[in-house]
Amino acid sequence: MKTLNINGQFHQVDVPDDMPLLWVIRDVLGMTGTKFGCGIAQCGACTVHVDGEAVRSCLYPVGTLDGKRVVTIEAVGGTPNGAKIQKAWLDREVVQCGYCQSGQIMSATALLDRIAKPTDADIDDAMSGNICRCGTYVRIRDAIHAAAEV
Amino acid sequence: MPILNLEAPSRRFVLKASALAGGGLLLSMRLPSLARADGPTDSAAFMPNAFVKIDAAGTVTLIAPHTEVGQGIETAQAMLIGDELDVGLDQIQVQPAPPDIKKYADPLLGDQATGGSTSIRSDWTRLRQAGATARAMLVAVAAKRWAVDPQTCRVERGVIHHDPSNRSLGYGDVAADAATLPVPTDVKLKEAAEFKLIGTSAKRLDTPFKVNGSAVFGIDAKVPGMKFGTLALVPVVGGKLLGMNEAAARKVSGVRDVVRVGDEAVAVIGDHMWAAKQGLEALAPTWSAERHGGVTLQTIVAEMDKASRTQGVIAKKEGDAEASIAKAATKLSAIYELPFLSHSPMEPLNCTLHIQADKAEIWVGTQVPVRAQKAVADAAGLSPDKVTVNNLYMGGAFGRRLDIDSVAIAAKIAAQLQYPVKLVWTREEDLRHDYYRPYYYDRVSAGLDAEGRIVGWTHRVTGSSIMARWAPSAFKNGLDSDAVEGAADTPYEVPATLVDYVRHEPAGVNTGWWRGVGPTHNVFVTESFVDEIASAAGKDAVAYRRSMLGKNPRALAVLNLAAEKSGWGTALPPRCGRGVSVQFAFGSYVSCVIEVEVSTAGEILLRRATVAIDCGLTVNPDTVVAQIEGGLILGLSTAMYNQITLSAGAIDQSNFHDYRAMRINEAPKIAVHQIRNAEKPGGVGETGTAAAAPALGNAIFAATGQRLRKLPFAPGLKGA
Numbered sequence: 001m002k003t004l005n006i007n008g009q010f011h012q013v014d015v016p017d018d019m020p021l022l023w024v025i026r027d028v029l030g031m032t033g034t035k036f037g038c039g040i041a042q043c044g045a046c047t048v049h050v051d052g053e054a055v056r057s058c059l060y061p062v063g064t065l066d067g068k069r070v071v072t073i074e075a076v077g078g079t080p081n082g083a084k085i086q087k088a089w090l091d092r093e094v095v096q097c098g099y100c101q102s103g104q105i106m107s108a109t110a111l112l113d114r115i116a117k118p119t120d121a122d123i124d125d126a127m128s129g130n131i132c133r134c135g136t137y138v139r140i141r142d143a144i145h146a147a148a149e150v
Numbered sequence: 151m152p153i154l155n156l157e158a159p160s161r162r163f164v165l166k167a168s169a170l171a172g173g174g175l176l177l178s179m180r181l182p183s184l185a186r187a188d189g190p191t192d193s194a195a196f197m198p199n200a201f202v203k204i205d206a207a208g209t210v211t212l213i214a215p216h217t218e219v220g221q222g223i224e225t226a227q228a229m230l231i232g233d234e235l236d237v238g239l240d241q242i243q244v245q246p247a248p249p250d251i252k253k254y255a256d257p258l259l260g261d262q263a264t265g266g267s268t269s270i271r272s273d274w275t276r277l278r279q280a281g282a283t284a285r286a287m288l289v290a291v292a293a294k295r296w297a298v299d300p301q302t303c304r305v306e307r308g309v310i311h312h313d314p315s316n317r318s319l320g321y322g323d324v325a326a327d328a329a330t331l332p333v334p335t336d337v338k339l340k341e342a343a344e345f346k347l348i349g350t351s352a353k354r355l356d357t358p359f360k361v362n363g364s365a366v367f368g369i370d371a372k373v374p375g376m377k378f379g380t381l382a383l384v385p386v387v388g389g390k391l392l393g394m395n396e397a398a399a400r401k402v403s404g405v406r407d408v409v410r411v412g413d414e415a416v417a418v419i420g421d422h423m424w425a426a427k428q429g430l431e432a433l434a435p436t437w438s439a440e441r442h443g444g445v446t447l448q449t450i451v452a453e454m455d456k457a458s459r460t461q462g463v464i465a466k467k468e469g470d471a472e473a474s475i476a477k478a479a480t481k482l483s484a485i486y487e488l489p490f491l492s493h494s495p496m497e498p499l500n501c502t503l504h505i506q507a508d509k510a511e512i513w514v515g516t517q518v519p520v521r522a523q524k525a526v527a528d529a530a531g532l533s534p535d536k537v538t539v540n541n542l543y544m545g546g547a548f549g550r551r552l553d554i555d556s557v558a559i560a561a562k563i564a565a566q567l568q569y570p571v572k573l574v575w576t577r578e579e580d581l582r583h584d585y586y587r588p589y590y591y592d593r594v595s596a597g598l599d600a601e602g603r604i605v606g607w608t609h610r611v612t613g614s615s616i617m618a619r620w621a622p623s624a625f626k627n628g629l630d631s632d633a634v635e636g637a638a639d640t641p642y643e644v645p646a647t648l649v650d651y652v653r654h655e656p657a658g659v660n661t662g663w664w665r666g667v668g669p670t671h672n673v674f675v676t677e678s679f680v681d682e683i684a685s686a687a688g689k690d691a692v693a694y695r696r697s698m699l700g701k702n703p704r705a706l707a708v709l710n711l712a713a714e715k716s717g718w719g720t721a722l723p724p725r726c727g728r729g730v731s732v733q734f735a736f737g738s739y740v741s742c743v744i745e746v747e748v749s750t751a752g753e754i755l756l757r758r759a760t761v762a763i764d765c766g767l768t769v770n771p772d773t774v775v776a777q778i779e780g781g782l783i784l785g786l787s788t789a790m791y792n793q794i795t796l797s798a799g800a801i802d803q804s805n806f807h808d809y810r811a812m813r814i815n816e817a818p819k820i821a822v823h824q825i826r827n828a829e830k831p832g833g834v835g836e837t838g839t840a841a842a843a844p845a846l847g848n849a850i851f852a853a854t855g856q857r858l859r860k861l862p863f864a865p866g867l868k869g870a
């Protein structure tokens with residue numbers, strides 16, 4: 001049994017150490033906001049925060065989480081920057097299919113947590129690990145700038 | 151896909167075919183869906199037709215014939231119905247239509263399908279009629295109760311007002327009585343000037359759920375007692391399962407079952423995806439290649455080259471193009487090639503199913519719910535009415551979910567299990583078992599007179615016919631109207647044209663609809679070749695196109711607007727260039743100018759994209775802009791990098807590291823300019839994708855002098 005701290009709640013799970021956090025969140029805990037896209041840290045759909053840092057949960061073994069705090073898309077709106085990002089996403093109508101957007105929002109929030117007023121180059125650095133096959137990049141960039149102005 | 155010329159799926163349809171401006175065949179089908187809905191309905195609810203339901207609480211439900219893949223259609227359909235009903239968008243609940251071809255077939259496709267950029271064209275009138283009819287009946291009840299003329303009533307946000315007597319009734323108050331009235335057949339629709347929702351950039355209804363993780367996509371379905379599975383499909387089409395280590399798979403902790411479907415697939419089911427994935431690795435199935443073991447991309451292309459030398463089925467013949475070219479002062483000819491493409495939507499293929507002895511239920515995102523239902527019914531040995539389809543949000547589709555191969559295989563697996571199961575394809579299995587956009591091998595030639603004007607034009611398309619498989623009744627006399635869409639109907643005036651089609655099915659590769667369908671293929675060929683011709687004639691690319699658009703004012707207008715907004719003709723830094731394209735496809739006119747820089751290392755840097763679109767009457771202008779932005783990025787991403795190749799009969803690519811997707815740092819600035827008018831609505835979702843490759847290729851030519859006739863561009867581009 002392992003105890004995981006996810007969105008401020010403690011969960012007891014009986015899973016192997018090498019099991020990626022993604023499948024624990026989705027299949028064991030039933031929180032499906034975090035998405036599976038590639039499984040090899042190429043697309044960013046599975047992005048969550050571990051101790052405030054954006055990580056790819058598809059390759060993050062739960063065994064290495066000891067005592068760390070995980071935040072997912074379901075709770076990121078409870079943080080000041082998460083709320084700003086979500087609002088900017090709605091104001092700019094960023095979303096198309098929406099499947100990549102949990103990951104985009106988690107990466108964008110972590111960016112604002114680190115850099116209050118990111119430049120275009122900062123956005124490129126922080127967001128180029130998140131693929132959007134619907135091609136919402138123009139609006140993602142605008143929305144991050146807009147959120148940073150709030 | 152073009153508008154299909156299908157046999158009537160049922161005798162209840164009244165079919166009328168007529169030539170559609172710009173090619174294709176318009177199939178107008180009088181659907182019985184505007185008659186009162188039959189079948190089980192909530193008795194207290196008012197359901198005057200198949201699309202709208204209003205309950206005693208006044209809640210308006212739209213039963214949406216088209217499904218959301220990201221294009222914003224859920225909201226657009228709600229705007230159409232809501233405007234005529236005089237309710238706010240916030241008062242409408244959207245429910246995807248259940249499989250029912252009689253009620254919910256797309257009249258332009260002849261199937262209950264979302265594709266071919268037909269949704270708005272199909273729904274523009276029927277959904278407004280559905281809303282207006284409901285409104286008329288509800289108002290009639292209120293007017294009767296008040297003993298006043300219905301004309302003296304007005305409706306605002308679902309409340310009927312009679313201002314002279316200062317009375318009002320909500321839709322919910324009159325819904326039950328309205329349900330007893332006969333359905334009127336001659337309801338007047340609003341004039342454009344009366345629209346309150348249509349034509350506004352209303353906020354999408356699905357967005358709030360997609361920014362907080364609460365939207366339920368197919369892959370998110372939850373069913374009590376369900377297990378999780380993943381599968382391996384036969385790597386080479388027609389291959390056989392040679393062996394697998396079932397004992398090893400069952401030893402993996404959390405594994406419950408190993409399932410085999412003939413030589414098609416093996417699946418491992420477990421307590422979660424991780425157990426299933428580990429189990430599948432331990433299972434280590436081995437397969438034979440059989441007759442396709444020698445297939446490579448090179449062998450396929452060599453066969454296509456051979457086929458392209460044979461006479462095709464004529465798609466368009468005007469004048470004697472070959473004779474005109476033979477006599478011409480200047481002759482040009484070229485071969486253009488387009489690769490196999492994977493769809494790779496962000497959400498991998500998946501399907502959740504519970505198959506029992508006497509009934510089945512599935513949870514999936516599909517563009518074709520009736521076909522999905524039938525696939526499950528066939529696999530489970532049930533009649534379709536025993537299969538419930540829950541159609542959930544799709545994490546993109548791009549045409550992939552117009553096929554039901556994944557649902558069929560999932561059903562064959564689930565039929566062997568006693569419990570509900572969620573089957574999720576790994577990205578690798580998804581990418582390697584796609585129904586790929588066909589490889590096309592096109593021969594074009596043209597003759598020019600002494601002034602550089604085109605006197606004759608020929609275009610032979612060689613490639614797979616998706617239509618012959620997907621809608622065989624629309625494949626007539628050897629002609630696939632999709633394969634030549636955009637070739638047989640360019641916007642230009644040319645004195646002599648010959649377009650023909652050679653069907654050639656690639657060995658061992660399944661082909662399917664891919665965003666932009668025929669136009670994504672043909673607009674690339676025709677607009678690149680027109681650019682070659684302009685250059686051979688020593689003319690500016692925009693001016694040359696203008697000279698052939700005298701009789702096509704809408705095409706000319708988008709070209710002029712794109713040229714003006716992009717700064718066409720103004721100076722650019724070294725190694726930079728602009729390319730233009732013009733198209734009439736899906737009922738809309740689009741012109742695109744791409745500005746690129748090509749580095750000394752041969753890297754393509756996208757500086758800027760300018761798009762002008764005239765899609766006629768518009769439901770939601772912001773959605774139009776979003777679709778152009780997204781469609782263009784998918785088109786550019788694909789044109790730069792993507793191709794599916796084969797070795798020993800199997801697909802080489804497997805995930806986003808070797809099937810590259812454009813990322814935010816590579817995306818250009820995009821400006822979209824819309825011409826608004828009262829012309830018939832055109833389709834939008836696929837237009838940007840079709841415009842991308844030709845404009846980009848022409849820009850690369852302008853920047854480097856290299857004419858790239860083979861997609862993708864990046865491998866063929868030389869540096870310095």
Ligand code: FES
Binds near residue numbers: 046058
């Ligand atoms: S699923 Fe983790 S990065 Fe793609």
Ligand code: FES
Binds near residue numbers: 098546
């Ligand atoms: S919105 Fe569809 S993948 Fe990004």
